[in-house]
Amino acid sequence: MDIVHLVIGIVALLIGGVLGMLYSRSSLNSKAKFIIQDAKKNAENLLEKASVQAESIKKEKQLQAKEKFLELKSQHDADIQQRERKMQEAEKRIKDKEQKLNDDLSRNGKLEKDLDRQIADYAKKTEFLERKQAELDTITAQKIEILEKIAGYSADDAKAELVETLKAEAKTRAQAHVQTIMEEAQLNAKNEARKIVIQTIQRIGTEQAIENSVSVFNIESDEIKGRIIGREGRNIRALEAATGVEIIVDDTPEAILLSCFDPVRREIARLSLHRLVTDGRIHPARIEEVVEKTKKQIEEEIIEIGKRTIIDLGIHGLHPELVKIVGRMKYRSSYGQNLLQHSREVANIAATMAAELGLNVKLAKRAGLLHDIGKVPEQESELPHALLGMQWAEKYGENAEVINAIGAHHDEVEMTSLLSPIIQVADAISGARPGARRQVLESYIQRLKDLEAAAMSFEGVSSAYAIQAGRELRVMVESGRVNDDAASQLSYDISEKIQNELTYPGQVRVTVIRETRAVNIAR
Incomplete structure (x- = not known):
């Protein structure tokens, strides 16, 4: 504000001067001159007042600058003192470390001297012991020589006899010890394993029907045999060609034998014969038509059996091809044991054992049902059924543990999970039970x-x-x-x-x- 007043005064003075000059030149009247003089006086007063205020402000700013200078100087002096104090502390720590290092060096020097002295003492004692050992060896050899002369035995002979005696005694003692350890080690595990296996068999075991490679088709009278054979045997030849089954018509009363290693083909032939005999029209064209329809019916039945089986076992997400393979198991047998019943039994046994051991029950059922799928190939394969089944399971996206269990249940591949030995044991339980399989x-x-x-x-x-x-x-x-x-x-x-x-x-x-x-x- 003081500077503003000063500027206003100067401007007023300049304006007054200019007006004075203008009025003086134009011979203005006295009133104007009075106004100009008054304006000049006001301007001079304002200038004087502004000058005083400026001087006051100057002194005040100088005083503030001195105070700030003193404050900064005091702070600078304090910083310098603090740095000097830190440097002194650092120097003291360095001196302490030097002193400690000198003390350690001195102590190490003493220890080295003690160690050298102890090494020298040890060398002397070692030399003394070696000398004494040599003397002892000499005395021992002399004593052995004297004993050999007295006993009439050489040292080697005595050692050999002693070793044989000790070996026989050690073998007897070791066997008793081993037997005790084995009995103790196997006690709990053996009892627990026996408990699981027996409980599983009692809960899951079912009667098994023995199958063979021959089916019997019963007829009401022997007259039908002639119609089945046909003129010059054309009907029976057409039936055998269409089904791939050998049809044996002999003197057996009211029965015709169907012989084939493939149970599916035998079933197709049996159902076809039943339809033909029931319908009464038996000729080659009709035979081919009925056989074709029966094949389609069997295929549908196979799929339905597979679906019903996996539903009964609570298995989900099985590939359609695997479902079809499971259905075909009904018409297969292994050592006289129906393959589907065997697989269902293995699935239930494996699930029970997995539950007892705290493993995945669903995976155990899945692996148990699929472990023998390699036994039902539509075409002959040179691979063992376990490896073939493992390939199929891998092809149709089964779980890795299930794949390994299928391939390892006859030790064709190495077991990689606990599920594999369970499937192997369940398979052995189902197949080895008395009466489960026919044996020559x-x-x-x-x-x-x-x-x-x-x-x-x-x-x-x-x-x-x-x-x-x-x-x-x-x-x-x-x-x-x-x-x-x-x-x-x-x-x-x-x-x-x-x-x-x-x-x-x-x-x-x-x-x-x-x-x-x-x-x-x-x-």
Whole structure:
């Protein structure tokens, strides 16, 4: 504001001067001159007042500048003092570290001297011990020589005899120790495994029907046989050509035999014959028409069976081709056991075991149902059924654990998950149960003979008997030649030989019996 007043005064003074000049030149009247003089006076007053205020402002600003200078100087001095204090502290720390380092160096020097002294003492003691050891070896050799002369045995002979004695004793003790450890280790696991397997069989086990490669078509009278054969056998030839089944018409009353290794083709032939006989029109053209319709019906039935099976087992998302393969299992058999029933049973057994072990029950059912799909190929394959089934499962996008379980259930591939051994065990349970599968009498008898022969090949065995349909092998030993410890070892050796050399379903229990009898007659 003071500067504004000063500027206004100067402007007024200039205006007054200009007006004075103008009025003086134009000879204005005295009133105008008075106004000009008054304006000049006001301007001079304003200038004087502005000058005073400016001087006051100047002094005030100078005073403020001095105060700011003093303040900055004080702060600068404080910063310098703080830096000096930090430098002094840093110098003190450095001096302390130097002192500590010097102390450590001095202490290390003393330790090095002590170590050198101890090394020298150790060298002297080592030299002394070596000298004493040499003297001891010499004395020992002399004593051994003297003992050999007295005993008439060389050191090597004595060592060999001692080693043989110790080996026999150690073997007996080791076998007893091993037997104890094995019994203790297997106690809980064996009982638990037996519990799971027995409970699974009791809950899931079903009767199995034995199938073969021949179907019987019953007829009301033998007159129909002639109509089926046809003029010069044309009807029967057309029927065999259309179905791929051998039709045997013999003297069997009211029956015609249908022979074929493929159950699907036998079923097509049986249903076709039933339709033809019921309809009464039997000629080659009609035979081909009926067979074709029957094939379509069987295909639809196969798909329906597959769907019904997976619904019963609670399996979802199965590829349509796999559903069809599952349906075809109904018309297949393995060692006389219906393949679909076997697969359903394996699925249920595997699910039960998986539930007991805390594994995925749905995956176990899926793998159990599909484990034998390689047994129903539409075309012959050189691959084992496990590998073929694994390829199909992989092709149709099955789970990796299911694929491995299918391929590994006969050990064709390495097992990579806990699901695989479960499927293998479930398959063995379903197939090895008594009555589940038909077995040729000759091979069954031969297996029993092989079991008995394996036991008789061991020293000290007096007799051996395969009992319980080959599930148990009882071995009688001579008490004078085989003691209790050796009997335990013998049981283990026989079981190992059976496991490594023979082929058998399920498991074989080996029981070694050793007894001593004392007989007297009271007269």
